[in-house]
Structure formats: C-alpha cells, structure tokens
Amino acid sequence: MDRLAYLARRLLLVIPTFIGITIVCFTLTRFLPGGPVEIRLMRLKGLAAQGAAGESAGSASAAHVSDEYKKDLEKQFGFDKPIYVQYYDWLVVNKMGMTLPSYDYPNKTAWELIKSRIPVSIWFGLASFFLTYLICIPLGIAKALKHRQAFDAGSSLVVFIAYAIPSFALAMMLKMFFCGTVEGLFDVFPLGGISSDFDLDPTWWEWFCDRAWHMVMPITCYVAGSFAMLTLLMKNSLLDQISSDYVRTVIAKGATRRRAIWGHAFRNALIPIATGLGPMIGVLFAGSIIIETIFEIPGMGRLSWDALIGRDYAVFLALLALTASFQLIGNLISDVLYMLIDPRIDFSKK
Secondary structure, eight states, X not given: OHHHHHHHHHHHHHHHHHHHHHHHHHHHHHHSSSOHHHHHXXXXXXXXXXXXXXSTHHHHHHHHHHHHHHHHHHHHHTTTSOHHHHXXXXXXXXTTTXXXXXXXXXXXXXXXXXXXXXXXXHHHHHHHHHHHHHHHHHHHXXXXXXXXXXXXXXXXXXXXXXXXSOHHHHHHHHXXXXXXXXXXXXXOSOSSOXXXXXXXXXXXXXXXXXXXXXXXXHHHHHHHHHHHHHHXXXXXXXXXXXXXXXXXXXXXXXXXXXXXXXXXXXXXXXXXXXXXXXXXXXXXXXXXXXXXXXXXXXXXXXXXXXXXXXXXXXXXXXXXXXXXXXXXXXXXXXXXXXXXXXXXXXXXXX
C-alpha cells in the first residue's frame, strides 16, 4: 500500500508540473518579440513598399498596412484575448494546441504535422535506444570485471575519444569519409534522408534494409554521444557494489565470486541505469535536432527546429506539450523500475 500511495502522489505531481512547464513556455511565446504577428506585418510592409517602389508614398503605404491589419492579425491568432483565456483555449479547447492550424502550413493542423513525423522519430529513437543499452551495459560490465587491465585501458581510450567528439562534428566527418563527398574516399552510405526512391513498390525486407542503410550514420552519431556516460556509469556502479561489505560477506560464507557478483551485486548495480530508462521515452519522440538537420531526417527534432526558427508557435507548443508529457511519464516509469530493482526502499517515510 505504501508503494501504491507513493506512485499515486507521483502521478498527481505530474499535473501541476506539466501545467507549470506549459504556462512558462506559452507566456514566453506571447511576449517575446518576433512573433507571428510581427512577421506577418513585416511581410506586408515589404510587399507594400515594393508596390510603391520609387514613390514617396511607399513608407506611408507600409505604415497604413501595419495599422490596418495589426488588430485583424491579433484576432486571427487569438492574441487579442487575455493571456489566461488564450492559455485555456490552447490547453482545453484546442487540446494542447493539437487542433490549431500551423502558421506556416495553414492547411494542416499541428497534430497532422506531428503525426507525419512520429514514425520516423520512433524508428530512429528505438534503434538508438536499444543499441546504446545493448552495447554500453555489457561493455561496462566487462570493464568492471577487468578493471585496470589492458581491455579496460584500451576500451576507455575508445570511449573517451567518441565522447570528446561533438555529435555534429562526428556527423560531418562521417559524411565526408563515407558518403563520397571527397574524391578518392569511400562512397558507402547516402548523404541524407531515410529512404531511397524505388521504381517499384519494395518488399518489406527491401524497405527494412534500405531504411537501416540510411540510418547507420545518424544512429552512430547518436549512440556516440551517450556512449561514455552510460558505459562508465555501469562500470563504476558495478565496481561500487563489488567492493561493498555485503559482497565480501557473501563470499566469506562460501559463495563463489561469480555468484556474489551476478546473484547480488549485479542487480543493485542496475539501479542507476534503470533510473535513466524512463526519460529515454521522451528522446524516442523528441528526436535530435542537430543529427536530424545534418542528415536531413524528417523527424520530430527537425520539425521542432523549423517551427522555432519560423516562429510557428502553434506547432512548437504542441511539440513541447507532447514531449513534456512523455518525459513526465518516463520519470514515473523510472520510479517503478527503481522499486522493482531495489526492494529496500521504505516508502512509509516519503
């Protein structure tokens, strides 16, 4: 019952946290300069000035356009209402902004744009997620079991080199060496995108192989960014558990070192790793802005970047609400995993 009560409190905390995040971001989009109204006015002024090019009436026409259309534009975007009414309409009436039309694509709602990008981000995120954990956890365990040996030193060198290279620099290097951009080097992978142009409808296997072929370099860049942190976290966590008193006690009672490590220390060493599993759900949907932009991947990260640069706050706020929701859900999943792995936690005092 204590655990259920704790989870209930954590679940209730999600609501004010989500409201706080969205209120702050929503308010900023309404008061920061360079919003959609200002952008539209600048465009209209430019058109008016071009229409009156060379004439003294050009500036007056531009001012006339600004005065005439400003209130209409504010009403069109809903900026003429009080801020709390605007937020309520966005959150409740427009379902977190999902039903609002995009400022840049008026014929599409924010949800329609997001829905078209979600499969790409899920594909990219799931592949990166599983490869990261499938590589880093076994590698961290091996480094802990062979601490201060040749394997530990050699793998640490590779890990830190991969960690030291920024993801955008690694992406550009991979494109230069393996995409044929430099004459005489390898031309193995495509420059960008997520699929090839097929003359005929591909089979499922052809589609899968083509998608995997396009995602090799982006996933490599993504995994390299979290490679060192997760590997060393697993290594140091397992080393701490191996050196604990309870492991020495187990060995002193007659258990083998192998049984003490895998039967007792390993489970406790997974606690720091498990707490990071939940927040990864947000990454699955958010994508990576830098990697998706460099490799021209039409995912959620690139959509959020385009929306932010273009001041398309309808799409940006909808993306923010979606990713914040999944991030908060991921934190709840981390709490559940923490409870399952470590039964020593006393929730009666929380």
